[in-house]
Amino acid sequence: QKEVEQDPGPLSVPEGAIVSLNCTYSNSAFQYFMWYRQYSRKGPELLMYTYSSGNKEDGRFTAQVDKSSKYISLFIRDSQPSDSATYLCAMGTSYDKVIFGPGTSLSVIP
Amino acid sequence: DAGVIQSPRHEVTEMGQEVTLRCKPISGHNSLFWYRQTMMRGLELLIYFNNNVPIDDSGMPEDRFSAKMPNASFSTLKIQPSEPRDSAVYFCASMRVGSNQPQHFGDGTRLSIL
Numbered sequence: 001q002k003e004v005e006q007d008p009g010p011l012s013v014p015e016g017a018i019v020s021l022n023c024t025y026s027n028s029a030f031q032y033f034m035w036y037r038q039y040s041r042k043g044p045e046l047l048m049y050t051y052s053s054g055n056k057e058d059g060r061f062t063a064q065v066d067k068s069s070k071y072i073s074l075f076i077r078d079s080q081p082s083d084s085a086t087y088l089c090a091m092g093t094s095y096d097k098v099i100f101g102p103g104t105s106l107s108v109i110p
Numbered sequence: 111d112a113g114v115i116q117s118p119r120h121e122v123t124e125m126g127q128e129v130t131l132r133c134k135p136i137s138g139h140n141s142l143f144w145y146r147q148t149m150m151r152g153l154e155l156l157i158y159f160n161n162n163v164p165i166d167d168s169g170m171p172e173d174r175f176s177a178k179m180p181n182a183s184f185s186t187l188k189i190q191p192s193e194p195r196d197s198a199v200y201f202c203a204s205m206r207v208g209s210n211q212p213q214h215f216g217d218g219t220r221l222s223i224l
Contacts, residue, residue, distance in 0.1 A: 034212050043114075043201055043215035044153070051210075088153065095205060095212045096141055096160075102151040 003027055006089055006101035014110050019076040023089035023101045026070065030073050034090040035074045038103065044088055048074070049095075079108045112136070114216035116202050122222045128190040131219045132146055135204030143203040143213060144177055144187050153201070159185065160207060192223045 006023045013019055021035075021036040036044035043057055049087045054065045062075040072091070076083055085106045092098035111209045115134040123129055143158040157167040159179045167177070174193070179185040189196055199220050203213040 034213070036215075041217075041220070043203075043217040046214060047210055049212050090212075095210070096143075096158065096207065098155075098213065102152040 003097070004089065004091060004099050005099040007104055008058075008102055009106040012107045012109060013079055014086045015077060015081060015108055016077060017079050017108075019079050019083070019108075021074040021076075021087050021089075021104050022073050023091075024070055025072075025091055025099075028070065029091075030091045032092050032095055032098070033063070033070060033072050034095075035052060035063055035099070036088040036090060036100075040085075047087075050098050062085075079110050081110050084108050111220070114202055114204050114214055116200075116216035116219050118219060119217065120220045120222075120224065124224050125190060125193055126191045127223075128188065129192045129196075129221060129223075131136075131187040131200050131221070133185045133187070133202030133216060135185070135202070136214060138212075139204035139206045139218065140182065141205050141207050142179060142185050143205075144185070145201040145215075147201060147218070154217045156187070159197075194223045197221055197223050 004025045034049040035047045037047045038044045043108040053065045053067045060077045086103040086105045088103045089101040090098045117132045126184050141160050144156040145153050147153045156169045159170045159176045162179045177187045199218045200220045205213040
């Protein structure tokens with residue numbers, strides 16, 4: 001079992017849809033959780049980060065952590081074509097010891 | 111503010127040649143990371159530095175790979191001799207330890223070894 005698992009997609013949704021991206025992990029010591037967005041031929045861009053459990057909201061984006069289930073999610077409301085990218089979850093015992101998921105490719109169709 | 115700056119953006123070279131990738135971290139950041147990204151293996155940590163000192167190089171695949179950080183604003187990743195299987199996108203990231211903020215990435219170097 002890999003330490004971090006993520007549905008690779010591709011995920012294709014119509015503009016305006018709510019998108020749910022998910023990752024599961026196996027290491028119960030992980031306390032730091034991140035989501036990065038990566039456009040084609042660009043570097044991963046930090047989208048959201050949170051420590052421990054709970055929800056965090058930033059505009060159309062909500063990050064959710066369920067440590068009891070070892071499951072994290074990123075929700076995108078009112079999805080836009082500009083949200084089309086690969087989304088990488090990342091987690092670790094600190095921000096410098098981080099494991100990345102393989103990424104989910106998302107396409108938002110106008 | 112300038113982000114992490116990597117050069118070159120693209121490198122195409124022949125097998126056996128030496129390759130040097132360069133990175134300038136964000137000013138004020140004291141940790142620097144080198145990653146490699148491939149379709150098969152995703153994003154893998156190669157090595158990271160804290161205050162210019164290598165802390166963990168367990169991800170460096172072979173002795174052909176070496177990394178240096180001579181000062182707080184510059185790092186290199188060198189491959190000598192290069193092989194076709196080294197073809198990948200190499201990313202540099204930086205962060206400030208103790209800031210409670212994650213790593214920020216550069217836009218990578220796309221390396222092709224023929």
